[in-house]
Amino acid sequence: MAGELARTLHSLDQFRQVSRDLTRGTLTGGIFTAFAYALLLLLLIAELGAFLRTTYQTNVVMDQNQDELMQINFDITLFDLPCKYLKLGVWDKFGEQKMNTTDRFHYIPIDHKGQFRGVAYTKEEISALEAVDSHSDVTEEEKKELDADWSSSSDHFKHNDFNAAVTYHDFTLVNFFAEWCVHCRKFAPMWNEAAEKISEKMTFRNADGQDATVKFMKINCVDFMSACQQAQIAAFPSMRLYKRDGTFEAFQQKRSVDNIIGFLSASIRNSHLIIARHHMIFNEGCQVQGVLSVPRVPGHFFLVAEPFGDQTVNPALTNVSHIVNHLSFGIRAPKIPKSGLPPEVLEHINPLDGKTFVVDRFHEAPQHYLKVVSTSIEGHSTFYQMTHTNRIRKLNKDGGETTRAPQARFVYDLSPMSIVVKSKSKRWYEFLTSLFAILGGAFTVVELTSGAVDTVGTKVKEALGKTN
Numbered sequence: 223m224a225g226e227l228a229r230t231l232h233s234l235d236q237f238r239q240v241s242r243d244l245t246r247g248t249l250t251g252g253i254f255t256a257f258a259y260a261l262l263l264l265l266l267i268a269e270l271g272a273f274l275r276t277t278y279q280t281n282v283v284m285d286q287n288q289d290e291l292m293q294i295n296f297d298i299t300l301f302d303l304p305c306k307y308l309k310l311g312v313w314d315k316f317g318e319q320k321m322n323t324t325d326r327f328h329y330i331p332i333d334h335k336g337q338f339r340g341v342a343y344t345k346e347e348i349s350a351l352e353a354v355d356s357h358s359d360v361t362e363e364e365k366k367e368l369d370a371d372w373s374s375s376s377d378h379f380k381h382n383d384f385n386a387a388v389t390y391h392d393f394t395l396v397n398f399f400a401e402w403c404v405h406c407r408k409f410a411p412m413w414n415e416a417a418e419k420i421s422e423k424m425t426f427r428n429a430d431g432q433d434a435t436v437k438f439m440k441i442n443c444v445d446f447m448s449a450c451q452q453a454q455i456a457a458f459p460s461m462r463l464y465k466r467d468g469t470f471e472a473f474q475q476k477r478s479v480d481n482i483i484g485f486l487s488a489s490i491r492n493s494h495l496i497i498a499r500h501h502m503i504f505n506e507g508c509q510v511q512g513v514l515s516v517p518r519v520p521g522h523f524f525l526v527a528e529p530f531g532d533q534t535v536n537p538a539l540t541n542v543s544h545i546v547n548h549l550s551f552g553i554r555a556p557k558i559p560k561s562g563l564p565p566e567v568l569e570h571i572n573p574l575d576g577k578t579f580v581v582d583r584f585h586e587a588p589q590h591y592l593k594v595v596s597t598s599i600e601g602h603s604t605f606y607q608m609t610h611t612n613r614i615r616k617l618n619k620d621g622g623e624t625t626r627a628p629q630a631r632f633v634y635d636l637s638p639m640s641i642v643v644k645s646k647s648k649r650w651y652e653f654l655t656s657l658f659a660i661l662g663g664a665f666t667v668v669e670l671t672s673g674a675v676d677t678v679g680t681k682v683k684e685a686l687g688k689t690n
Contacts, residue, residue, distance in 0.1 A: 275647070282641060285596050293513055294514040294550075295554040296514070297510075297548040298525065298545070299508070300544045300630070304331065329510050371439055375446065388470075393486075398440075398462070420436060421436065421437060429491060429492055436463070525542060528627070545578040546575060549632070551606035551634070567607065574590070588615075589613055591613075594634050
């Protein structure tokens with residue numbers, strides 16, 4: 223019975239062996255065989271690693287999250303706003319939300335470690351900084367408007383703000399004249415000569431040892447009577463040297479180019495420009511951290527200054543520069559697998575952590591715009607990803623917004639789509655199929671290559687007459 227079974231199996235054999243006496247080994251075949259074994263081992267390890275590793279694929283679907291509330295976890299440090307002046311507010315599409323600030327929020331005073339103590343702004347500093355800020359914000363058209371002469375109301379300029387025009391430059395020499403004035407007409411050629419020689423060309427040294435130039439400007443008190451009346455001009459022609467802070471000095475000498483130069487030299491030589499820089503007002507900041515439970519609708523939360531008891535601050539001058547230590551939505555530290563997840567998923571869970579947002583001028587505040595996307599992984603809790611953009615918002619002077627306190631605002635909006643992350647791994651039969659296909663294919667290719675190399679070598683030797 224056993225012999226009959228053996229004969230049957232012998233007849234079924236499709237892998238018949240060729241006698242070793244009928245084959246021969248070659249150096250080329252040995253090299254390719256060693257290479258084939260190394261390649262097969264490498265492919266086996268790679269395929270086995272792919273079989274044991276769990277990967278993830280993402281799908282975009284409509285958001286099925288039915289939760290009414292969403293948790294916001296935040297930890298933000300404001301560099302120059304004490305906790306007693308700090309207000310945290312929340313708004314959504316339904317209006318302002320009331321919060322219990324005793325159990326879920328912590329306000330931690332942060333000092334500057336003695337490296338720098340806050341100093342209140344003086345009126346002169348505020349005036350100078352406001353002027354610098356407003357001057358640096360002008361457009362090219364506004365610059366042309368401020369540089370234009372006020373010699374006629376029929377030109378294409380608006381001439382709305384005389385004070386802005388005479389304080390736009392560090393020093394501005396203004397010639398107040400009237401068309402009917404005989405002395406003004408006689409002085410006009412001399413004024414034009416002086417303007418051509420001096421205006422924004424000749425440099426003068428101020429009391430701080432810095433070089434300065436003078437802008438020449440003339441104003442027609444017939445066309446712009448109200449501006450001249452407000453300046454209390456009583457005689458024509460009159461000349462005044464205006465400084466950037468709005469103060470002026472009247473020219474009271476005999477009118478000549480040399481006297482004008484002497485007047486400008488003496489006046490500027492005795493002038494100190496206020497060199498003001500933005501700095502910290504207070505000697506402490508505030509770290510505010512906590513949890514907000516908000517409806518799952520678009521909204522925002524903000525940090526802003528407000529009065530404290532009988533103490534108050536000028537809210538419009540407060541600085542809301544800050545660093546985001548942590549900001550996330552949903553569970554603060556979701557238990558999700560770190561390995562195998564697409565890196566862009568992990569990067570968007572809390573993309574703001576550790577980032578600093580600083581403003582350099584008054585009436586400005588960093589504002590953040592967050593698009594929040596619900597994300598779920600099979601077998602794990604739902605968490606949120608977010609994308610972030612930010613800008614520095616400057617309060618509008620024309621709309622009266624500069625009297626309001628700047629807000630560090632975090633605007634969030636929920637995406638109607640959600641991300642579903644599914645695990646993906648090979649089944650055992652897929653592993654075996656791909657393994658045999660890869661190994662068999664690799665071995666066959668190496669075998670064919672070895673045979674081709676051996677055949678070519680033999681033909682070359684025959685052609686060269688070196689066949690043994």
